[in-house]
Amino acid sequence: WTPLLVAIQKGHEKVASVLLDRGADIEGAKKGGWTPLLIAAQYGNVELVRQLLDRGADIEAANSDGETALLVAAIDGTASVVELLLDRGAEYVNGFEPLHVSCILRDVPKTQKLLGNGANVDSRASGRFTPLTLAAAQPSNER
Known part of the structure; x- marks a missing residue:
């Protein structure tokens, strides 16, 4: 786990913002291909998802099981995250x-x-x- 991934998992939006401002890897994944966006989607944090997308996170990045942020949000997250991802152009996959x-x-x-x-x-x-x-x-x- 990187500091950015921990901040996202814990829902610390300001900490995540500071880490990204200081060069944290927006696509840096933990084992299994879980990127910051996938983790934010899994935990249903619409503000972190928005922040990551605004900063250029790959909306179609998938973990090692082929699950994208849209699918992860649909399974584990919240409807507001699903809506945001669809509004931003997430594709239906799998x-x-x-x-x-x-x-x-x-x-x-x-x-x-x-x-x-x-x-x-x-x-x-x-x-x-x-x-x-x-x-x-x-x-x-x-x-």
């Missing part, structure tokens, strides 16, 4: 389809439209995650 994203975002109208147009409910992102499993993994806003 079987990741629009239906997966609409389920993650809990966008019922979009999900209904996609299903009405024949979206494959059995498609698997990264060979493992169906739209239903991704929807079920998202935290509920209901109390």
